[in-house]
Amino acid sequence: MIGLIFGDTDFPKEILKTIKKRKIKYLIIDLSKSKKFKKDKKSYSVSIGQFGRIIKILKENKCKKVLFAGKVKKPNLSRLRLDLKGIYYIPRIIKASKLGDAAILKEIIKILAQNNIKTENSLIFNPELSLRRGNFSKIKPNKQDQLDIQKAIKTLNILRDYNFSQGVVVRDEKVISIEGKGGTKKMLERSRSKKFRNHGVLVKLPKKKQDLRIDLPTVGLNTLKQCKIAGLKGIVVKNKQHVFLDKNKCINFANKNKMFISVK
Structure with a gap:
């Protein structure tokens, strides 16, 4: 089982096609702005501030690995829906957000690693891209x-x-x-x-x-x-x-x- 943390752009769609074709077990954490994966039964629509829920979903489904694909835009911090872990981690996200979108993703990767969840290369299933x-x-x-x-x-x-x-x-x-x-x-x-x-x-x-x-x-x-x-x-x-x-x-x-x- 792999956790697919998807944002916007068409890249996530290509990954999902390959994973379904290869019959790999997956779940989706949908961080896209338009919630473009909401029709997939294995998709979870989550706010970027709900770290407790994200980690709980991954662990309940025995996902020890995740893959990021697509653009995750800098969130409006004043409108974020936070859970308890979100409140705990949000100062780190705020600090990272000042450095740009990539810094936010890197901070999320660090948080996942602290919870024994490894991040794979986004091209692991689609090297041909x-x-x-x-x-x-x-x-x-x-x-x-x-x-x-x-x-x-x-x-x-x-x-x-x-x-x-x-x-x-x-x-x-x-x-x-x-x-x-x-x-x-x-x-x-x-x-x-x-x-x-x-x-x-x-x-x-x-x-x-x-x-x-x-x-x-x-x-x-x-x-x-x-x-x-x-x-x-x-x-x-x-x-x-x-x-x-x-x-x-x-x-x-x-x-x-x-x-x-x-x-x-």
């Missing part, structure tokens, strides 16, 4: 693209340890936009250019000192489409440190639109 180093499109980055990629990687590397930014857009070696709280979509909307078409790059890398079991940069077909609208030429992610959804559709889209998909 992470691409190896190489180029996955017919078009390859040219010299200018490589300079833009280098600038983007350098920019992400100098951001502070718990900065929420996983992505940056660079065009002609100029930083056009850095991912903010609105996520990749908002960043790409800010990067649109009437002057440039098929020019510039989106680079998405894990945060510095990020726990690679959770919250990996995620891209998919919508990301490619948004890059196209923004006038960008390609996407770059890091070797085995990302989640790539709709891989074949993305490659076909990139080839059709003369874009590149590159893994460093």
Whole structure:
């Protein structure tokens, strides 16, 4: 039995498909904003502040391992439903929340570990969703693209340890936009250019000192489409440190639109 702690994005759906196909026993702790797994009989809708209930559910079902997938947004602390353990642990969550979403998840992992519950890598059941180093499109980055990629990687590397930014857009070696709280979509909307078409790059890398079991940069077909609208030429992610959804559709889209998909 494994506990699936799911937030938003389509990544959890892919994990659930694999687990059901392999007939692995599971339960879901649904932390998604829209409670998207409420129809599943093995799903429990829980507030992030109900640590007592979360731990009780896991232990009653003999879940000694959990897996995190999907985005868990910073909660509105004034509206959290707390149980007794939630009240005990909430100061740690408040402290972590000041450092960003990833820090909240890391603190939850520590709390679970103190209750003898181990956190597995989010890709343990779906390793095929992470691409190896190489180029996955017919078009390859040219010299200018490589300079833009280098600038983007350098920019992400100098951001502070718990900065929420996983992505940056660079065009002609100029930083056009850095991912903010609105996520990749908002960043790409800010990067649109009437002057440039098929020019510039989106680079998405894990945060510095990020726990690679959770919250990996995620891209998919919508990301490619948004890059196209923004006038960008390609996407770059890091070797085995990302989640790539709709891989074949993305490659076909990139080839059709003369874009590149590159893994460093």
